[in-house]
Amino acid sequence: MHRLLATSAADIIHAVFEQRKVLDHSLAKAFQANPKWGKRDRNFVAETVFEVVRWRRALAFLAQDESTPALCAAQWTRMGYDLPEWWQYDGSDAETIKAREAELAEQPRAVRESIPDWLDALGSEELGESWDAELAALNQRAPVYLRVNTLKTSPAEAIDWLASYHIPAHEVSELPNTLVLNPGKTLPKSLRLDGRVEIQDAGSQMIAPLLEPQANECIIDTCAGAGGKSLHLAALMRGKGKIVAMDIVPKKLQELQRRAKRARATRTIETQLINPEAIATYESIADRVLIDAPCSGLGTLKRQPDLKWRIKPATIQRMRGIQQECLQNYSTMLKPGGRLVYATCSILPSENRQNVDHFLNNAPFKLIKECPVSPAATGYDGFYAAVLEKLPTS
Numbered sequence: 001m002h003r004l005l006a007t008s009a010a011d012i013i014h015a016v017f018e019q020r021k022v023l024d025h026s027l028a029k030a031f032q033a034n035p036k037w038g039k040r041d042r043n044f045v046a047e048t049v050f051e052v053v054r055w056r057r058a059l060a061f062l063a064q065d066e067s068t069p070a071l072c073a074a075q076w077t078r079m080g081y082d083l084p085e086w087w088q089y090d091g092s093d094a095e096t097i098k099a100r101e102a103e104l105a106e107q108p109r110a111v112r113e114s115i116p117d118w119l120d121a122l123g124s125e126e127l128g129e130s131w132d133a134e135l136a137a138l139n140q141r142a143p144v145y146l147r148v149n150t151l152k153t154s155p156a157e158a159i160d161w162l163a164s165y166h167i168p169a170h171e172v173s174e175l176p177n178t179l180v181l182n183p184g185k186t187l188p189k190s191l192r193l194d195g196r197v198e199i200q201d202a203g204s205q206m207i208a209p210l211l212e213p214q215a216n217e218c219i220i221d222t223c224a225g226a227g228g229k230s231l232h233l234a235a236l237m238r239g240k241g242k243i244v245a246m247d248i249v250p251k252k253l254q255e256l257q258r259r260a261k262r263a264r265a266t267r268t269i270e271t272q273l274i275n276p277e278a279i280a281t282y283e284s285i286a287d288r289v290l291i292d293a294p295c296s297g298l299g300t301l302k303r304q305p306d307l308k309w310r311i312k313p314a315t316i317q318r319m320r321g322i323q324q325e326c327l328q329n330y331s332t333m334l335k336p337g338g339r340l341v342y343a344t345c346s347i348l349p350s351e352n353r354q355n356v357d358h359f360l361n362n363a364p365f366k367l368i369k370e371c372p373v374s375p376a377a378t379g380y381d382g383f384y385a386a387v388l389e390k391l392p393t394s
């Protein structure tokens with residue numbers, strides 16, 4: 001074990017826990033600042049950081065100490081390393097850490113599965129018995145899924161192209177145009193910027209097809225962000241028709257434009273800052289509307305385990321308010337008879353079905369179907385989508 005790598009990993013973890021830094025960004029910054037780190041070095045730092053953040057409470061139990069150096073010691077013991085003598089920390093020695101694994105299995109779920117007590121209670125209250133399995137699934141490491149951009153290539157060609165860079169990729173049998181990389185494999189930046197494939201979780205790839213977009217229609221993606229689903233819609237429409245990608249954050253729309261260019265989707269996708277004037281301009285215009293609402297993100301904990309330590313009950317409460325406003329305000333852009341898809345990357349019914357029920361009580365829509373994506377059942381990130389139809393005006 002290299003001292004510099006061990007210290008760098010601990011510094012990132014400390015920043016995530018103490019300064020509420022975002023894990024992904026902090027790791028990317030460290031990689032950028034240390035271009036000489038090889039693949040193995042990066043893997044060591046990334047695995048240490050991700051697993052310590054994911055298993056914070058379980059590791060604290062094993063090490064009998066909550067400090068970052070002790071958590072790292074417990075994680076490295078789990079990874080099979082001998083703890084170097086220069087690694088100073090309070091808490092149990094390696095033998096005790098190993099011995100306490102058996103006792104860990106007897107601890108309450110919030111400790112075993114490493115989650116704040118309030119969040120464990122909320123999950124249990126909202127999901128009942130299925131929370132156990134969902135939480136366990138959300139603690140698994142996530143492979144990288146790719147969406148093949150059919151505006152530029154086919155799954156077979158994309159597999160060959162990736163293979164020429166020594167990146168084996170396999171088709172996901174249940175989803176068209178979806179590839180998965182081998183565990184631990186990532187996509188280098190140069191390939192990410194090519195536009196032939198997009199990194200997109202398999203669960204996320206299940207949302208755009210629910211709109212059943214047809215060529216030459218007008219589709220409004222109201223919370224488009226940097227465009228993961230707008231780009232998917234453009235591919236499903238084979239580049240024919242119009243997608244108006246809206247968001248409240250201009251920077252995200254600028255990134256969406258760059259991605260659309262790489263994906264050969266600029267003729268289909270136009271961007272528009274969402275505000276009352278835009279909503280009025282598009283009133284009853286769209287054939288289909290997607291509301292991929294801002295949410296707690298609890299379905300994506302395997303990719304961003306830091307979220308569970310950052311998020312607060314008040315944030316989830318605030319999200320529910322925003323979600324209801326999005327449904328109320330953005331559904332007005334849909335034509336009568338048109339299709340609305342409301343989606344989140346949360347598995348909490350209070351961000352999902354409860355919002356839909358609240359909306360249905362106040363607006364002329366009917367529920368066609370729901371599509372919950374369970375991490376436990378699929379191994380994908382957790383998502384939820386409801387497909388609604390706007391009733392014709394009488």
Ligand SMILES: C[S@@+](CC[C@H](N)C(=O)[O-])C[C@H]1O[C@@H](n2cnc3c(N)ncnc32)[C@H](O)[C@@H]1O
Pocket residue numbers: 222223224225226227228229230246247248249252274292293294295322326345
């Ligand atoms: C779940 S993310 C969207 C992800 C995106 N659709 C994709 O597939 O990559 C939610 C987005 O909603 C945006 N947002 C937050 N509040 C909003 C609001 N009131 N109206 C519209 N968009 C909002 C955020 O900026 C964020 O980009």
